[in-house]
Amino acid sequence: MKAFATLLDRLVLTPSRNGKLKLLTDYFRDTPxxxxxxxxxxxxxxxxxxxxxxxxxxxxxxxxxxxVLFRYSYDYVxxxxxxxxxxxxxxxxxxxPLQPRLGAVIREMNGLGRTEVRAYVRGLLDRLDxxxxxxxxxxVTGGLRIGVSARLAKQALADLGGKDVTxxxxxxxxxxxxxxxxxxxxxxxxxxxxxxTPAIFxxxxxxxxxxxxxxxxxxxxxxxxxxxxxxxxxxxTGFGRERRLYSRSGDDISGTFPDIIDAMNFEGVLDGxxxxxxxARSNNPTRTFGDLxxxxxxxxxxSRMLDDYPAFIRAYDLLFSGDRDVRxxxxxxxxxxxxxxxxxxxxxxxxxSPLVPFSNWTDxxxxxxxxxxxxxxxxxxxxxxxxYQAGRAKGPWFKWKRDPYNIDAVLMYAQRGHGKRSSxxxxxxxxxxxxxxxxxxxxxxxxxxFGFTDAELEQLDRxxxxxxxxxxxxxxxxxxxxxxxxxxxxxxxGINRSTRHKSGVAMRFPRIARLREDKPPYEADRLxxxxxxxxxxxxxx
Amino acid sequence: xxxxxxxxxxxxxxxxxxxxxHVDPVRPVDRALITHGHSDHARSGHRAVLATRQTLDIxxxxxxxxxxxxxxxxxxxxxxxxxxxxxxxxxxxxxxxxAQIAIEKEGMRIVVSGDYKRSADPTCTPYEPVACDVFIxxxxxxxxxxxxxxxxxxxxxxxxxxxxxxxxSHLVGAYxxxxxxxxxxxxxxxxxxxxxxxxxxxxxLCDYYRSQGIDLGELRPATVxxxxxxxxxxxxxxxxxxxxxxRWARRFSDPVASFASGWMMVRQRAKQRGVExxxxxxxxxxxxELTQTIRExxxxxxxxTHGREEALVRWCELQGIAARPLHLVGYEDEGD
Numbered sequence: 001m002k003a004f005a006t007l008l009d010r011l012v013l014t015p016s017r018n019g020k021l022k023l024l025t026d027y028f029r030d031t032p033x034x035x036x037x038x039x040x041x042x043x044x045x046x047x048x049x050x051x052x053x054x055x056x057x058x059x060x061x062x063x064x065x066x067x068v069l070f071r072y073s074y075d076y077v078x079x080x081x082x083x084x085x086x087x088x089x090x091x092x093x094x095x096x097p098l099q100p101r102l103g104a105v106i107r108e109m110n111g112l113g114r115t116e117v118r119a120y121v122r123g124l125l126d127r128l129d130x131x132x133x134x135x136x137x138x139x140v141t142g143g144l145r146i147g148v149s150a151r152l153a154k155q156a157l158a159d160l161g162g163k164d165v166t167x168x169x170x171x172x173x174x175x176x177x178x179x180x181x182x183x184x185x186x187x188x189x190x191x192x193x194x195x196x197t198p199a200i201f202x203x204x205x206x207x208x209x210x211x212x213x214x215x216x217x218x219x220x221x222x223x224x225x226x227x228x229x230x231x232x233x234x235x236x237t238g239f240g241r242e243r244r245l246y247s248r249s250g251d252d253i254s255g256t257f258p259d260i261i262d263a264m265n266f267e268g269v270l271d272g273x274x275x276x277x278x279x280a281r282s283n284n285p286t287r288t289f290g291d292l293x294x295x296x297x298x299x300x301x302x303s304r305m306l307d308d309y310p311a312f313i314r315a316y317d318l319l320f321s322g323d324r325d326v327r328x329x330x331x332x333x334x335x336x337x338x339x340x341x342x343x344x345x346x347x348x349x350x351x352x353s354p355l356v357p358f359s360n361w362t363d364x365x366x367x368x369x370x371x372x373x374x375x376x377x378x379x380x381x382x383x384x385x386x387x388y389q390a391g392r393a394k395g396p397w398f399k400w401k402r403d404p405y406n407i408d409a410v411l412m413y414a415q416r417g418h419g420k421r422s423s424x425x426x427x428x429x430x431x432x433x434x435x436x437x438x439x440x441x442x443x444x445x446x447x448x449x450f451g452f453t454d455a456e457l458e459q460l461d462r463x464x465x466x467x468x469x470x471x472x473x474x475x476x477x478x479x480x481x482x483x484x485x486x487x488x489x490x491x492x493x494g495i496n497r498s499t500r501h502k503s504g505v506a507m508r509f510p511r512i513a514r515l516r517e518d519k520p521p522y523e524a525d526r527l528x529x530x531x532x533x534x535x536x537x538x539x540x541x
Numbered sequence: 542x543x544x545x546x547x548x549x550x551x552x553x554x555x556x557x558x559x560x561x562x563h564v565d566p567v568r569p570v571d572r573a574l575i576t577h578g579h580s581d582h583a584r585s586g587h588r589a590v591l592a593t594r595q596t597l598d599i600x601x602x603x604x605x606x607x608x609x610x611x612x613x614x615x616x617x618x619x620x621x622x623x624x625x626x627x628x629x630x631x632x633x634x635x636x637x638x639x640a641q642i643a644i645e646k647e648g649m650r651i652v653v654s655g656d657y658k659r660s661a662d663p664t665c666t667p668y669e670p671v672a673c674d675v676f677i678x679x680x681x682x683x684x685x686x687x688x689x690x691x692x693x694x695x696x697x698x699x700x701x702x703x704x705x706x707x708x709x710s711h712l713v714g715a716y717x718x719x720x721x722x723x724x725x726x727x728x729x730x731x732x733x734x735x736x737x738x739x740x741x742x743x744x745x746l747c748d749y750y751r752s753q754g755i756d757l758g759e760l761r762p763a764t765v766x767x768x769x770x771x772x773x774x775x776x777x778x779x780x781x782x783x784x785x786x787x788r789w790a791r792r793f794s795d796p797v798a799s800f801a802s803g804w805m806m807v808r809q810r811a812k813q814r815g816v817e818x819x820x821x822x823x824x825x826x827x828x829x830e831l832t833q834t835i836r837e838x839x840x841x842x843x844x845x846t847h848g849r850e851e852a853l854v855r856w857c858e859l860q861g862i863a864a865r866p867l868h869l870v871g872y873e874d875e876g877d
């Protein structure tokens with residue numbers, strides 16, 4: 001438990017990716033089985049452990065502590081698990097000789113009867129030190145929130161074993177805590193673990209965005225292009241009677257989409273975009289992401305829902321044909337198999353993602369900028385001879401999105417960054433003009449902390465330090481008037497109405513595209529322009 | 542004599558009318574008794590100052606020779622008569638030269654403890670309990686959440702990190718007076734023999750500590766000579782916390798931000814400050830030390846000066862000890 005607790009303490013406060021990887025790899029190497037496997041599960045979100053209600057924890061702490069003092073403490077710390085870990089009054093201050101191991105704690109917790117939990121937790125809190133108490137309380141109350149993705153943990157495993165992370169991804173969903181066969185393989189003690197059944201979620205293949213010059217020197221004849229549809233990525237698996245629909249992160253969403261599950265008439269694992277509306281074969285239009293959202297995250301689906309928002313899958317790849325793993329075949333071979341399957345599947349629930357013919361990159365560039373359907377957000381470019389590799393490798397698959405939106409905005413607030421950037425003001429809140437109380441004022445519309453070069457950051461930082469009008473903790477207000485201020489060009493992927501933000505708009509993925517020192521603040525955009533972008537989108541759809 | 546007659550709070554600070562002096566006044570006064578050299582307790586501009594030799598020296602270093610009109614040094618443990626009031630200074634264990642001040646008249650004794658701590662510190666004389674009727678205590682860490690761990694274990698974390706990330710500079714934020722020297726001394730005790738780099742703001746005080754016989758090992762200024770940034774790879778650099786948010790910090794390669802402070806007990810505090818490696822090292826009492834000290838001294842009354850008064854007052858009430866907050870203003874937590 002101690003090793004895991006120390007790891008959490010460091011991870012929470014380590015901003016850099018490499019720093020986190022180093023901490024994780026060291027932990028996996030130095031911690032014995034099965035503890036490290038449970039630690040991995042806790043970080044990757046696959047750990048199942050009996051939960052403890054906050055109310056019970058509060059009762060336990062108040063057995064030994066004045067309620068008023070506890071309230072002062074909780075008010076100060078703000079987090080229940082941390083408060084209890086800090087105020088817990090151990091019977092004795094000496095380090096308990098038997099520090100419980102993480103694996104043992106998990107197994108014991110899961111083996112307890114309902115009436116035994118209270119006494120077990122009390123005893124355990126007495127034996128653990130402060131930081132282990134915190135780790136334990138976080139585990140059993142759910143939600144570690146340590147800023148480490150499952151993906152990063154897998155990368156650390158790959159580093160540990162000198163493997164490629166795609167190999168870990170391929171195996172991942174067939175393994176379970178405490179992952180002993182996985183560690184044995186990574187340490188070279190055994191062969192690669194073998195999957196018992198293909199009826200699991202398989203990590204998906206991801207694309208990289210087309211950056212400057214990425215396509216130079218690539219022969220268009222080596223690639224196929226497909227439209228990039230604005231739905232959600234899903235994986236459909238079926239073997240015997242077992243049929244499942246997974247989201248791209250592996251969440252089982254079968255219950256939400258009975259229409260898809262019932263229509264499945266083949267065995268295998270299929271990769272595609274989940275959409276609502278009509279398939280290409282039904283001659284009804286594909287509907288927007290907003291419509292698809294009506295169907296997402298529902299525990300039960302009414303028949304009215306099913307009629308009003310019919311779901312279908314636009315298929316674009318095949319991982320297993322029957323129980324045969326075809327991920328090692330080329331894109332062309334897999335697509336042939338997929339075409340045959342989709343041909344004989346129900347027409348209103350499945351169609352094949354159409355190919356976009358093109359002969360050179362300029363053509364394709366024109367197509368992605370002006371796609372024929374509003375639900376298209378760009379094109380996908382896939383190498384004809386590429387195999388299906390889990391993860392985001394650069395080269396086999398590219399995504400090339402429609403041009404982002406652009407506006408000119410004025411910097412309003414700046415916050416110091418983290419880690420390497422902790423001495424720079426690098427997180428910027430920007431605003432646009434609108435009329436409030438009869439005069440023009442800036443309203444904040446978003447926040448961006450990347451997009452600029454290091455040299456530009458120096459320049460922004462200098463401006464912030466020289467033009468601060470107010471401070472709120474780590475945040476500085478920046479001088480921004482009609483005639484004086486810093487204008488930046490902000491690029492973003494989408495824009496929606498929002499009731500949560502004062503300005504009433506929320507941007508997707510904003511970043512600072514260019515510094516516009518040439519522009520006076522009064523020439524920056526107005527809120528009405530942003531509103532028109534939202535309305536324009538709606539009209540287009 | 543009633544204690545409220547002997548000593549009471551005024552806008553300038555605690556005032557003793559019988560002796561016509563203030564204790565740790567926050568504004569210039571005629572006669573000041575100073576517990577220790579932190580700038581919120583020891584200010585310049587008083588006419589006459591009574592303090593330990595080391596506190597007077599530290600004030601001189603910080604404010605210059607003319608920080609007051611006349612100074613008088615007092616030895617720890619010896620008793621003085623100030624206008625008919627018996628005054629004596631006793632070690633507080635907070636920083637070099639720090640003292641508690643006992644004030645006695647007509648059988649009523651009040652101890653102003655200033656800032657103090659009970660845990661071991663190689664850079665100053667350890668705290669000694671002084672029996673009294675009224676004990677005036679700070680409550681900087683006066684909440685049950687504060688259980689400061691063994692400082693040696695905290696320094697161990699820094700040493701582990703130096704091994705784990707040998708290519709990164711380790712920037713340790715520590716207040717210039719007391720904490721910085723304690724961190725350096727703890728590193729030396731733990732067997733760390735490499736040169737330690739210090740920010741310019743620490744130089745005079747570190748020199749002074751050394752002149753008082755405290756071993757800090759080899760210290761070098763953390764200045765960059767052209768083309769020699771590699772010097773700081775894997776090195777420990779100690780500086781005042783404010784410098785780390787400043788442009789000064791940019792000279793170091795991929796630094797690990799560390800901060801030695803009692804506040805680091807709470808994760809969110811560390812996170813807000815962007816601290817990557819918190820070291821819970823405090824020059825103040827934690828909750829168990831505060832409550833243990835009050836139990837040990839067993840005064841008639843406890844007065845709480847600054848910090849989290851409400852929790853400590855509540856605790857005293859639960860123990861049946863009369864207690865009240867003094868609501869003094871002007872004391873920040875410079876020492877932590």
